Amino acid sequence: AEYNTGVGRGSLDAITEGDQNTALGYNSLSANTTGSDNIAIGYNALVANTTLGNNIAIGRNALAAQTSGGEFNVAVGSYSLDENTFGDKNVALGYVALGKNTEASYNTGIGGEALKLNTTGINNTGLGYQAGDVVSTGSQNVLIGASTDPSAADATNQTVVGYNATGQANNSVTLGNADVTTVYMAQDAGATIHASGMTSASNGTITIDPNGSGTLALGSADNTAATIDAIAFSIDATGGASNISLEADGAADDLTVAVTGSQDASLVLSSAGTGADAVQLTASAGGMDVTSAGAMDITTSAGNTNITIAPHGTGKIDLNDSPLTGFGADISAESGTSKTLAAADNGTIINCSSGSAVTITVPASLPTGFNCMIVQSGSGQVSLTASSTTLNGKNGTRTSGQYAIMTLVHLGSNVFVVSGDTSSPS
Numbered sequence: 001a002e003y004n005t006g007v008g009r010g011s012l013d014a015i016t017e018g019d020q021n022t023a024l025g026y027n028s029l030s031a032n033t034t035g036s037d038n039i040a041i042g043y044n045a046l047v048a049n050t051t052l053g054n055n056i057a058i059g060r061n062a063l064a065a066q067t068s069g070g071e072f073n074v075a076v077g078s079y080s081l082d083e084n085t086f087g088d089k090n091v092a093l094g095y096v097a098l099g100k101n102t103e104a105s106y107n108t109g110i111g112g113e114a115l116k117l118n119t120t121g122i123n124n125t126g127l128g129y130q131a132g133d134v135v136s137t138g139s140q141n142v143l144i145g146a147s148t149d150p151s152a153a154d155a156t157n158q159t160v161v162g163y164n165a166t167g168q169a170n171n172s173v174t175l176g177n178a179d180v181t182t183v184y185m186a187q188d189a190g191a192t193i194h195a196s197g198m199t200s201a202s203n204g205t206i207t208i209d210p211n212g213s214g215t216l217a218l219g220s221a222d223n224t225a226a227t228i229d230a231i232a233f234s235i236d237a238t239g240g241a242s243n244i245s246l247e248a249d250g251a252a253d254d255l256t257v258a259v260t261g262s263q264d265a266s267l268v269l270s271s272a273g274t275g276a277d278a279v280q281l282t283a284s285a286g287g288m289d290v291t292s293a294g295a296m297d298i299t300t301s302a303g304n305t306n307i308t309i310a311p312h313g314t315g316k317i318d319l320n321d322s323p324l325t326g327f328g329a330d331i332s333a334e335s336g337t338s339k340t341l342a343a344a345d346n347g348t349i350i351n352c353s354s355g356s357a358v359t360i361t362v363p364a365s366l367p368t369g370f371n372c373m374i375v376q377s378g379s380g381q382v383s384l385t386a387s388s389t390t391l392n393g394k395n396g397t398r399t400s401g402q403y404a405i406m407t408l409v410h411l412g413s414n415v416f417v418v419s420g421d422t423s424s425p426s
Helices: none
Strands: 005-007 022-024 039-041 056-058 074-076 091-093 108-110 125-127 142-144 158-161 172-175 331-334 338-340 349-352 358-362 371-376 382-386 390-393 405-412 415-420
Touching (some): 349 358, 371 382, 382 390, 382 405
Parallel strands (some): 039 056, 142 158, 331 349, 338 358, 349 371, 358 382, 390 415
Antiparallel strands (some): 371 405
């Protein structure tokens, strides 16, 4: 043995062939025989080491239990790695850091009691006071911050950052403890986040809020699909309009909104707006197709409102030679002997069933285009009388007899045309 330095009672007192060892302190490296390149400073540091080398132990009982099984270990601090027997290439810095480690390798514990209970877990890193102090058999964990821990003693591949933060699952990253409310990706919050999914906490809300005049972009030119799966999804632009837009750079750039699957499900577009244009479908440059494999209904549900189809200019409504069905007029039963027409009578059939003469007054309040059909189904003759209006009838302004039909059309300016089975007063 040569190039050895031993200072202290019992230090290096068993050396036979080991070289380049330094022992300073009572019983430091006292059992070493053939191990080389060891440094032991402190009471009982590397006290049981016999044949292995390249270990550094500084502090009371540092690497004290190691005999012939561990090498390339660094232990700085009282009782650091003090139960290690066969573990290699561990770094322990701090009181009791990696204190229970026996056969595990490639661990780094920096800080008082960091990874202190680890026995056989490998490739763990604990940085901070009591960082990872619950780990015993878990591996591949990174724990940064005082009192950081994984979710279990046998956890695997958990990265936990922040004071008193606890990991949530294997193969996961946890940033911050339960008090953290905001996470910044880069100092200026300008970093790009790469991930295949995002999930909120239980009953939580996910908010994506571009700052200032920024925009929210989902997907890229290489994406073929973007899926939003939720019970409810809302877009709310506070103080302005909410817009969803597709910027097309080619003829095939379509935006498709579809309900897929052979289920009794619907695509519903609804609005609580109170304006006349509460729901708008607009094609500013091209045409619009509406196609249905089943029946198609267009209805109004309140206010006796109209359905208007208005082609522009000389355009026409083309029903492709299909017959119109279901357009029967409402029949208004009139059993009395007098009636004044109102706008609600527009487009109706007035059935007069009285056995006595009937007088129907045509007032000036009726809209242009007003029209109705009058049927004398009873024996009482039906006569029209003007009230600030003009009635023009070629044959007269009263029915010619039972079952006669008389029509009335308002041409405008309170001028009406009367036609049908009519006669003049005698």
